[in-house]
Amino acid sequence: MIEARILNTNGLVSVSFNEILIVNSGGTEATLEFASSSDTFELRGKSKISLDSSTSLSDDIQVTFVDQNNPANEVQILWVDGVGPSPGIDTNFLNNNLIQDADRFHTGEGFNFFWENIREIFGDDVTSLFEQSRRSISGLGGNSNDQYKQFFELSNNSDESQSFVGVQGNNDDSAQSFMVVKKGDPNIEQTLNRVYLNSGLLQLFAQSIIGNLLNKEAFLNLDAQTGEAFLKADILRINIPSSLEVGQVLTLTNNTNKENRYQFPTPLGIFEVFDFNNPRDATQNLVDDRFYVIKRTVPAGLYENFEWWVSGLSGVGPAESCQYRVGIYGSNEILLESATVQIDQSITAGTRFQVAFSSVQRFRRPTDLFFVIGTNDYVGSFTVQSIDSRFNSSQFPTSEGYYFVQSSGPLPNDLSTVTKIVTNQCFYQKIYKI
C-alpha cells in the first residue's frame, strides 16, 4: 500500500515502509527528526532522500521548516510498505495528488523534479498508470488536456541535470537551437508536442562547424504538404540520431510563416536553448592596458578547448603589434587556462586562436566561468575588436544573464594574479570598454 501526505506546515507523519521517498519540493529547509533514533536530517528545498529496507520499518517523522512563515514550504513523504499487496500502487493516489500537482508544476522544472522522484521509487511501470489516469484528468476542467501533455513530455526528459528548457513556437519564422554536450541515447524517444502545421515545413537540423564550413543535415521534416499524419499531432515521437557528436547543434526551424504551433522539450543529452542570431562579437575596440571580463554560464559537459576569434582588426602596420592575452577562470576565480597571442601584420581579421585545456574541463552542472581578455605592449595605431568565444570549436550558447567585470590598469603577464574587482550586471553579450 502506498500512502502520501503533503505537509504545508510543520507536522508529524507516521510511516511503515520498505521504501520511502522524502521530497522537499520548495520553500525552506526542513529538519526531519526520526523518533526511533532521535536523529535529525536537514533536507534543503528541492532536495530528496530515499531509503530502502529489506524489512518493513516503522517510524514517526517530525518535519520542521526553517522558515515556518514561507507559504511554499512543502515536504512530501511517499512510501511503499511491503506488507500490502504488490505492487500496491494506488491510482487514487495519482489522481488525487500527482495529477493535481501538475496544475501547479506544469510549467517548470519543479514538476519534472517531482516526477523523477516518483519514477525513481516506483519504477517506469508507473508510466502506464498515467495512461489509466488520463481519463480522470478531464474532471479537472480547464486546460486539463494541456496539463496532461505537458506532464507527459516532461516525463521524457529524465536527465536530472537538465532543467526543462523547451522550444515553443507559433506563427513566426523562427529558429531555436540546442548544443549537444553529451551524446543522446538513440533508443530513447523524444517528443515534439502539439504540432499543428497548417502549411510549410518544420525541420530539425543537426549541424556542426567543420573548419569554416557549416555542415547541416535535416533529420526530421514535418511537411504539411506531404504528411497528413504530421498534422495536428498531439505528440510526435522522434529519435535523436546516435551520430550526433558533442559540439554539434540541433536547430529547429519553422519556416511556415503560418499559425503553426509546436513544442519541443530539451532532448536528452542536449542542454540549453540559445539563439544563433544573437551576436557575441564585441563591437568596441579593446584598449591597451585595460582588461575586460565577462561571466558566462556554460552548460554541463566536457570541454577540450576554447577558441577566440578576432572578428575585427584594422590597419596593422609592419611595425605595429601588441600582446593579446586571454584567460578563463573558474567560478572560484582560479585560472583554468590562458594564452598569449601576438597580434601583428600577419594576423588578419577572422583569425581563430584555439587553445586546448591542459586537462579536459568537466562540468557536471551549468558552471559560471569568467573570461578575461586584454592587450598589452601595444605599439602602433591599429584597433582590435573582440571577439567571439567558442568551446570545442562550436558556437557557445547564450546565457540568461551576463555580467562584466572591468578593471583599470594593465593586464598582468601572469594571469593567475587577476582577481575580480568590480561586478556589474548587464544583459548584453558585449564586452565593454572602460
Next chain:
Amino acid sequence: MIKAGELNTTNNTITLTNAKSLNLVNSGSSEAIVLFDSSGDTIEIARDNSIKLGAFDSSFTDTISVSFSGNFSENSLQYIYTQ
C-alpha cells in the same frame, strides 16, 4: 530505525552499524570523496548529488570517512540509513 547525521571537515568519520540501506547526500560546497574502510573503495559524490545504497540482504557494518576536494566551511556530507 532510521539513523542520520552529518559529516564535515571536523567530523569526517562515521561507523554504520547493521545498516540495511544508506543514502549519502553531498549538500556542501565541494566534491566529496567517501572511503569505505572495509573494502578500501572510494566513491566521489559531486556537489548537490547523492548516492543510495540498499536494500542490503544482510545488515552492513562499516566505517566510512569523507574528504572534500575543496576546503570550504560549508562542506557537508549528510548520511541517513536504516537499521
